[in-house]
Amino acid sequence: MEWRDEGLIVGVRRHGEHSAIVEAMTRAHGRHLGLVRGGRSARMSAALQPGNTLGLVWRARLDEHLGAFAVEPLELRAGRLIGSAQALAGLGWLGALARLLPERDPHEAVYEMLTLIVERLDDSALAPPLVARFETQILAECGFRLDLARCAATGAAEDLVYVSPKSGRAVSRAAGEPWRDRLLPLPAFLRDGLRLDARPSAGDVADGFRTTGFFLLRDVFAARGEPLPDSRRAFLAAAAKGAGGGARSDVGGPLG
DSSP, X not given: OEEEEEEEEEEEEEETTTEEEEEEEETTTEEEEEEETTTTSHHHHTTSSTTOEEEEEEXXXXXXXXXXXXXEEEEOOHHHHTTOHHHHHXXXXXXXXXXXXXXXOOOHHHHHHHHHXXXXXXXXXXXXXXXXXXXXXXXXXXXXXXXXXXXTTTOOOSSEEEEOTTXXXXXXXXXXXXXXXXXXXXXXXXXXXXXXXXXXOHHHHHHHHHHHHHHIIIIIIGGGTOOSOHHHHHHHHHHHHHXXXXXXXXXXXXXX
């Protein structure tokens, strides 16, 4: 068995004295693991870092085997990202989100979004809203897509500012006003998409993470008997600090 692909490293662990097992989100083969012989050598260690993109050749005798990777560096970002606390924490949380998807299940759109985010993960203004949008993408890939196009009560597509915690559907300002204390916020960047030249306010970003965190906890992690991972809390804390410390990062607050 053999295939060639490109992959973004989301995890690395040692294997024996000289080798490493690399976990990569690949373009066409999903999240895939492979053994890199000699992966702990000084020559290889710089390339085998989370956040780097590699050209991969995977070989195994049988498809169900772990297999081995031959690697070629394509984009080495880790050296730049290591200087940013937000980026380092973000790599941990993005890897945890990627692991919610079944191994070897193709998700090309996830690969593309991960690559987009990692390129900008040290941008204190842009990375947090990109990660919040990625959380909605992972929810959808796990079968819990949020319906943010029209109001659940009226069908209107304008002035959508709330999300129903029960249904995950958008609610307009007028329809939701009597129940506003029971609804979740819907910032525009989650509803309409995020342009790379846009910079949502810290309050909007906090609202976005509050909403995505609610559904991630209820529909994904609690169903597995788990809390929201510490890696999410660490990323939100680093992002809040990078934004000047004006937003709370506790799980019960706006960023949780």
